[in-house]
Structure formats: structure tokens, C-alpha cells
Amino acid sequence: MPSPETPAPAATLWHRLNPLTKLVAAIATGVAALIAGGLLIPLALIAGAVLLPAASAGVLPRLMRAVLVLTLPLAVSVLVVNLLFFPAGQDVLFRLGPLTGTADGLRYGVEVLVRLLALSGGVTLFYLTTRPGDLTLDLERRGVSPRVAFVANASIGTVPAILERAEAITQAQRARGLDTEGGLLARARGIVPIVGPVILGAIAEVERRTLALEARGFGRPGRRTLLWEPPDSGAQRAARWAMVLALPLLAVLRATVGLP
Amino acid sequence: MTLVAEGLSYRHAGASRVALRDINLSLADGEVVGVVGANEAGKSTLCLVLAGLAPRVVGGQLAGRLLIDGEDVAGLAPHRLAGRVGIVFDDPGTQLSGVAVTVYEEVAFGPSNLAVGRAELIERTEWALDLLGIRALAGRDPARLSGGQQQLVAIASILAMRPRHLVLDEPTAQLDPAGTALVGEALQRLAASGVSVLLVEHKTDLVERLASRVLVLDGGRVALEGPASDVLVDPRLPGLGVAPPARVRLRSRLAEAGLESPALLEAIAAASAASVSAPQGPASAVSAGGPA
Amino acid sequence: MTELRLEGVRFDYPGGVRALDGVDLVIRPGERVALVGQNGSGKTTLVRHLDGLLRPTAGRVLVGGVDAAGLTVARLARTVGLAFQDPDSQVFASSVRAEVSFGPRNVGLRGATLQAAVDWALESVGLAGEAATNPFDLGVSRRKLLTIASVLAMGTPVVILDEPTTGQDLRGVLRIESILDGLTAQGRTVIAITHDLRFAAERFDRIVGMRAGKMILDGPPETVFAASAWPALRTTWLEPPLPALVGERLGLGSTPTDESLVAAVGSTGGAALSG
DSSP states (O other), X not given: OOXXXXXXXXXXXXXXXXXXXXXXXXXXXXXXXXXXXXXXXXHHHXXXXXXXXXXXXXXXXXXXXHHHHHHHHHHHHHHHHHHHHOTTOOSEEEEETTEEEXXXXXXXXXXXXXXXXXXXXXXXXXXXXXXXXXXXXXXXXXXXXXXXXXXHHHHHHHHHXXXXXXXHHHHHHHHTTOOSSSOHHHHXXXXXXXXXXXXXXXXXXXXXXXXXXXXXXXXXXXXXXXXXXXXXXXXXXXXXXXXXXXHHHHHHHHHHTOOO | OEEEEEEEEEEOTTOSXXXXXXXXXXXXXXXXXXXXXSTTSXXXXXXXXXXXXXXXXXXXXXXXXXXXXXXXXXXXXXXXXXXXXEXXXXXXXXXXXXXXXXXXXXXHHHHHHTTOOHHHHXXXXXXXXXXXXXXXXXXXXXXXXXXXXXXXXXXXXXXXXXXXXXXXXXXXXXXXXXXXXXXXXXHHHHHHTTOEEEEEOSOHHHHHHHOSEEEEEETTEEEEEEXXXXXXXXXXXXXXXXXXXXXXXXXXXXXXXXXXOHHHHHHHHHHHHHHHHOOXXXXXXXXXXXXX | OOOEEEEEEEEEOXXXXXXXXXXXXXXXXXXXXXXXXXXXXXXXXXXXXXXXXXXXXXXXXXXXXXXXXGSOHHXXXXXXXXXXXXXXXXXXXXXXXXXXXXXXXXXXOXXXXXXXXXXXXXXXXXXXXXXXXXXXGSOHHHXXXXXXXXXXXXXXXXXXXXXXXXTOOHHHHHHHHHHHHHXXXXXXXXXXXXXXXXHHHHHOSEEEEEXXXXXXXXXXXHHHTSGGGHHHHHHTTOOOOHHHHHHHHTTOOXXXXXXXXXXXXXXXXXXXXXX
């Protein structure tokens, strides 16, 4: 079998981009949408910097699903709240008992939503097309301390681990008669028996992990040998700078000339 | 090449009681020494001390000498000991680095920390994967393996740092029978490769199979020590909180009933040999105990 | 008296993994049942159906003749006490006594009844002298005994222990065995998940073997460890206990325990041994 010391060559051009390039693209997309405001530019960003690359990388359906799950609750509340309660709302669209829907509210709600989608879409695209760990390898190659890179990488994996643990603890306490299906008071009583072991367990696990890491030479100061290095190129470096520099330019344009 | 402890005593930080008291032991190349004893007898602490994690990482006070090939290494930083003494813990999950996407990268993590050259990093990683028979798992996500497979990865990850001595703290405690069989087979291969092994285990059947010498710890001291064939039949074992191997228990039960006979002993010996070598289930390190 | 009954229980985890695949099982009051099988074979999934932590995708679970589907976990916990395998996923109180009181308090015990239940449970697991100790000052093996005490104190007619002997030394195992005897003497039903087949053979009336979500063996140790069942055992990496292997070799029939082998050898007067 092929030796997996380096990951199999990624399927698509977008996948093959340097992780830092993809990260800068994701953040720049979101920030640009925030700065630009309005509808046209954020929509263009979503189309050009999120949907198009996602389609070219073959992750468009997964991206849509993930973004939907992540932003749907927030999107609905943003739309409803603005539609009904936008303070300066003038053009009345409809009245429903004491509630009034305004066109200004709707328009503002959609603007917020579009910016939200640009941000979450960009970040999701990064996650869907980057092998976990590649970003840290790349950062280490650029001289970031192995410890910092390790913490950054490990903390990405921590949240699901804690949620999994909390679920196991909840099950164990329910088996001991803890009522989590009852009223608010009953649920409140369950906080200590569930959160307690989550915290204590996390502390104990840090101790065990520290020992295991030390035993594997992680305490050694200085550079580590990298198994492989995510490739980079002059063009990508230029593209990253261009994206970063475009942001203040966009802000200046908006303040002076105005944007659509 | 030997690992020698001379008069090792150790006290945990803030503890009034001494955890280890005047331990003397030696571990020669290719030798497997079993360590058994009741819970809280000091077995895990001994592992931490031998691997240089106590007192350097966990604190506490150490007295005595720890010699590797004649050099006193007591108190040396763990990363300076990592290429000489390796340690494997009981919990398969928390030994993973948490940052590796594949088994290959997981196994490479240790030697990459030691900053060996890139060619050597690859060579060591593949050597360790082959030694444990887990080359076929190389591309898998370590977090999604069975407990037994994760322990094999943990052992390979330590061996890739090329220690001559390996300390294992109840490596099968959290495994099912399939996982225990996998680790048992791997340890046999290891010993044959010349690595010396100190194996802490409750499962005396496994110790009997693997170890040539056995130490029994009790209250931080060595209570019994000698060839496995003597120590594991010692009538004092149960009093020290250790369950003798199944073969030994059965023989002593028959002897109590006055029923021991050469034919019976022969049947017991044959049955225990057969049960050890029985190819239980789908016997491949890689297919066995796959994740649900 | 509480009978436990699973009728055609199937369970699929979200994502589609089938963890139980048509389990029919009746456990009568006062029975002592060992569940054996590889990790992932469905043992833990099965017992979690008995206290409602998991609900069947298809089929029914009856506890004391009542369909568990209509009962909350908190309600079922008054009947079925389940001790989880990992103490660190449940211990939270700052003293051993407070930890053990949590379960019985949840199921409604108060005052002197509560005190008595807690005292008895601590006594059973040998932690009576540690009532004021912080659980985290106990070693992990004693913390595990503490979690068993936490469930014993609930006084449920059914007690389920998930791998009780794992990580215990000889004294701990003997302690668990005496706890089992105490529970049986009180007429309680005991179910234990275990990987230790010797423990299962010596201490249980009935052994249920699981593989890939199905029951593949069910019967007393003499049946489950008889030579005819070995092929089935070995398909799931379970090796029969040594006395069973020796008895078969000597033509003494099924002798799953040291005691049964000694009795079988004794009854032949040594005649079997020349062959």
C-alpha cells in the first residue's frame, strides 16, 4: 500500500491550496461582507468566494447542509425580530394583531443575514476542505512554537469531546434517578451532578494527557521534525496579501465614495 | 544494556506515606519482568519513576539511583529519557496526542518531538508500525479505533522513539478479551525483538505467559521476587491481594481435594497451552476488535 | 418482584449503526445473569434499555409487566439501579457519604431510611470507614466500589453492574462476589456485564453471550461453556475457562468451574484419569 507519510494528494485545486491561504480567504470573506454592508457585495462574496470554490471542491451540498444547521436558528430570529421590531420601520407590509411587519425591517434583516452567511460559509468552507492538523503543521513550518500550534489544534477537538463526556455523565446520573425530564427546578438540581464531573474529569484528563505527552518527548524545547509540509507558492503568498490589503481599501471606499 | 533501580524510594508531593520503599530491580535486554500486587501497592508509581515522569512531571521526592547502562538518570527530564525508557498507560484514549489525523502521524509524533531527521522519522515510524503489525491501520483515524487497536498504536508510538526498555502500566486493564489477546501477542513479539519489558498486570495468566521473572509489590515494597514459575505458584500470593493464574488455582484446588495425578497435570498443562495458542475468533491484529 | 422482559428489541443509533438486532430475553426476579461478549456487541446498549436511558427502535421493554415506554428514566430508576463502568463519569460530591446519598435521595428515600440505606451500602463495599473522605482521595478501584455503593443504596429490586471487577485486585473481586451474594440473599435480581469468564462461570446462574447485537448463547454455565458451545464462543473471542477445557480433555463432561471439575474428578474415583 502507498506510504501515508504524506496525505494522499487532495482531490481538487481548492483542497490543495495552502491551509493558511484558505484560512485568510475565509476570514477575509466574512470581514469584507461586514465592512461592505448592503446586499450586492456580500451576495457577490457568497457566490464568488464561498459557493463557487465549494462547488469546484465538490463540497457544495455538505456546505449548504452545515451552514443551514449552524445558522438556521439565528437566521430565523434575525429575520423575525427585524421584520417586526425594526425601530425606524416605515413601509408597513402587514399587520397581525399587535405586530407590524415593515419593509425596512425586512430589508435590514436580510442584510444582517447575508453577512452572517458570508462569515459562516467562509469558515465552513475552510473546515470542509482542510485536513485537521494541516494548519498547525503549516503554522509550525512558519515558526510558530509547537506548543502554541498544539494548543490551537487540540482545542478544536476539545468541544466535541466535552459534549460527549457531558452526555455520558448525564446518562450515568439519570440512571441514579436524577430527573432531567421534569420541570425547571428539577433540571436546575441536575446542574452540579453533571457539571461537577465534567470539570473534575477534564482536570484529571489533562493530568493524564500531560504525562502521556511528556513521555513522548513533547517537553523537549526547540523545533520538531515535521512529517511533511503543506506546499505553498509565491502566487498564494501574493493572494493572501492582496486579500488582507483589500479590507482597509474596502473600508476607505465605503467611507469616501460609498458602495452599492 | 540494562535498566537498574537501586534503593529507589519515592514519596508523592504532600503525602505522608512513602509510595515506594527501597526498590531494587534490574531489567536486561529482551527480558520481560512482571509486576503484580494489590491496588495502591505502588505499581503505577514505580512505572512513573522508571520512565522519569516522577518526580520531574508529577512532583514528589525520589531517593536512590536509576541506572541505564551504568549512567544514573534519576531526575533527568522526561524528553531526555524518552528515547531510552518508554511508558504505556492503561487508558487507550488519553494516550493519543489528540492532534494526529492518522495512525501514521500519531506514531510519528514522538520521534518528531525528538527532532530526528525526516528520513529517520519515516523509517522509525514504519518500523514501529510493522513491529506491532498495524501497518494496515496507518491511514485510519486513531480516535476511531477499538481500545485494543488504540493500545497497539500507543505501544508503537512509544517504540518509534526507540527506547530499549518499555514500561507498561496495566496495558490490558480496559480491554475486552479480543483487545487483551492483541496486546498479549504484540508483547510477545516485542520481547523477541530485544526490547526489555516491565509489565504491570492484574491478569496473572498474561504475566505467566509472558514474564520470565515476577516482582510482587506490597505497600510500596518488593514482597516477593523470583522466576515467574516460582512466584506465581507461591501460596502467599492471595494474601498479597493477587489472584494466582487459572492453572495454579486449579492445581491447588485439586491438591486440596487429594486428586492431583500425573494424568490430570498433563491435561491441565495441555489445556492451558491450547487456550493460549487458540486462534480466537477472526485472529488478525487489524480486523479484530474493529470499531462499531 | 420485578420481571424484566425484552420482546424483539431492535436499536439503531442515530446514524444507523444497529446495536441491538432482535433481542428476546426474559429475566425472572432474583436471577443472577452475566452478560458477556466483545466491546461493541450490544451489552451496554441492552442494559440501558432496562432503565429507559435508551428506548427501542422497534420492540418492547417490560419492567415488572409494565411497558417501559410509558415511564421516565427517573421513575424506572426506582426499580432498576444501573452502575456505570467509569466512576469518573459520575462522582461529584465532596464526601463519600454525600455521593452515596445522591441516588437514594433521588428515588425518594429520606431521614432514617436514607441513613440506613447509605450505611448498609457503604458497609457492603467496605467503605464504611471512609464516609467523610473526599471521593477523589480514594484510588480508582475504591472509587469504583463507591459507584457500586451509590446504586446499592437505592434499594432497587434490580441491580445492574457494568464490568464490576475491571481494575479490581483479588480483594476487590472477593468484595464484589460477597456483594452479589448479599443481593441474591435479599431476592434482588443481579445483572453484570463482564469480560471475566471465570467470574461469570463461578458466580452466575445464567450467562448470556452477545455478538453484533444478537444473543448467541443463553443458559447456565454448564451449557454455555460446554464443548459444543466453544465454536460460538470463539467467534466472538471468548475463551472458555480453563476447567472447562480440562474437563473436556478428560472426557468428564462440562466442568466450567474449578469446583465442578474437582467434583467430576472425585466422582470418577480417578478412573477417568488413566484415559
